[in-house]
Amino acid sequence: MTTGGTKIEDYAFLSDTQTGALVSRDGCVDWLCLPRFDSPACFASLLGEKKNGHWRFFPEEKIENTRRRYRDDTLILETEIETKSGAVRLIDFMPPRGENPDIIRIVEGLRGKMSMHMELIIRFDYGQIVPWVRQRHGGLEAVAGPDGLILRTPIETYGKDLTTVAEFAVAKGERVPFVLTWFASHEDPPRKVNAEHALRDTEKYWRAWSSQFQSKGEWRDAVMRSLITLKGLTYAPTGGLVAALTTSLPEEIGGVRNWDYRFCWLRDAALILLALLRSGYREEAKSWRQWLLRAIAGSPAQMQAIYGVRGERRLEEFEIPWLSGYENSQPVRVGNAASNQFQLDVYGEILAAIWQADRAGLKLEDPDWALMVQLMKFLESNWQKPDEGMWEVRGGRKHFTHSKMMAWVAFDRAVKLVEECGCAADEHCDRWQRIRDQVHAEVCERGYNVEKKAFTQYFGSDAMDASLLLMPLTGFLPITDERVRGTIEAIERELVQDGLVLRYRPQEEKVDGLPGREGVFLPCSFWLADCLHLLGRKKEARELFERLLNLRNDLGLLSEEYDPREERQLGNFPQAFSHVALVSAAAILGNEIFRPWSD
DSSP states (O other): OOGGGOOGGGOEEEEOSSOEEEEOTTSEEEEEESSSTTSOEEEOGGGSOGGGOEEEEEESSOOOEEEEEEOSSSSOEEEEEEOSSEEEEEEEEOOOOSSSOEEEEEEEEEEEEEEEEEEEEOOHHHHTBOOEEEEETTEEEEEETTEEEEEEOSSOOEEETTEEEEEEEEEBTOEEEEEEEEEETTSOOOOOOOHHHHHHHHHHHHHHHHTTOOOOOTTHHHHHHHHHHHHHTEETTTTEEOSBSOBOOOSSTTSSOOOBOOSEEHHHHHHHHHHHHHTTOHHHHHHHHHHHHHHHOSOGGGOOSEEOTTOOOOOOOEEOTTOOOGGGOOOOEESOGGGGSOOTHHHHHHHHHHHHHHHTTOOOOHHHHHHHHHHHHHHHHHTTSOBOTTTTOSSOOBOBHHHHHHHHHHHHHHHHHHHHHOOSOHHHHHHHHHHHHHHHHHHHHHSEETTTTEEOSBTTOOOOOGGGGGHHHHTSSOTTSHHHHHHHHHHHHHTEETTEEOSOOHHHHOTTOOOSOOOEEHHHHHHHHHHHHHTTOHHHHHHHHHHHHHHSOTTSOOOSEEETTTTEEESSSSBHHHHHHHHHHHHHHTTSOSOSSOO
């Protein structure tokens, strides 16, 4: 079991926009990968046991109360711990940086004088490798293989049972810093970091970034926290955006649906680009657009749905046997085999994002447009093929209705780019218009189930799929179309569980080729709120949206899924897809925009 049996929603998120950490409610760092999001973890107790690595501060006396918050619109975490004789504040943050990542923890005395303990267990390579530890370069160095960590603090530390420990007292008004820095083991560690200066600079960084968001809407704080989370999931050197900080947090406690999300999904990233653009963050959108063009450069036939943070294509999936899994949910997986899948919908998401970016003034250069033309040429010859779909099924390819709908989006936005933006591809426009109409007709004919009066999961199926809630949001059909209304009503009948939305019913359809169940899918639940609002059922939409906001943890963070019966979050955390769906829903329900995909 994970350290202390901490629930997923009990974690806080830290980031330096190159990697991140999870900190439990009582101030224990249970997950940290260095130096990148997708690097092997040096603290992996999240997916195993205490022995797999963590960093903990705790008082000598029994804890009577804890409370925490982010410092205003930043990723600086403040956790207050109270005992009978005193109180301290843990100030945790990761300064946005260059080459060497730091995680900095300052213990501040608030009341009385408290005796504190520190426990640092470093285990490189996902909790497996015990490092060589020694005093050097003004700190405690831990080295193994390519990795080095150095802890610098004025407090004396010592080793006990392969653990670094310390005891110290902190009185009201005192602040004791601890700085843990990664470095390549074949090099000397970087110069010492002044914790207070780093705190000041980190706060200045996040305040400047957050100030660009000028909305005063009803849900401003929830949207701002989601945008900060999305920024924290950005890999700053390249502009790539990871789907989540973690791997293998389960979609069913004790189940096998455990995946590595520390990579860049084109689908998620395209939606994030749209959210950032509409929120005023042009530089992030520009960086992502450049990352996209670099990642997919080459043969369109070789385009993947998932890439590494620097555009890597080899993301081989394997299992880690020495980690017991979050609450014994096995296997623990690293890498993601879905990177080898054919996912047709990705083309639609890319073209929608490129079109919106162009409209926002991020114009395509000629070489960029040439690449887009090549992608469309590939799609011309391949849109009729079955695929694994947006849910990345492992039960075989099918003609998923959502995938074909998104192929229509790709042709539609390509035509709009030519017509509205003056892109140099006039010779293709008539052909793309014909194919667009052909795709539309095929989806309406083969994806619609007359008996059910609804579009279904794949051609010829009678199963429902919540991805079809995107139909009116993409502009494929208007919300007033009776087929769209029928589809929304069918999803409400068949996929709503305890008021929230399942992606589909895997235990009944067996379409994904995996055993077990999963929780309700939070992005799909936000999509239903969008559709209810557009249908004029605004009271129901607001109630659903407010309920989803209440599922966030005390810091405003969401994972991918939720278990309504156990009342706990499921899946990787924090989840970009959930937060971008929140941002879009707030805009739609606030009547700021009509659809997240088009104006």
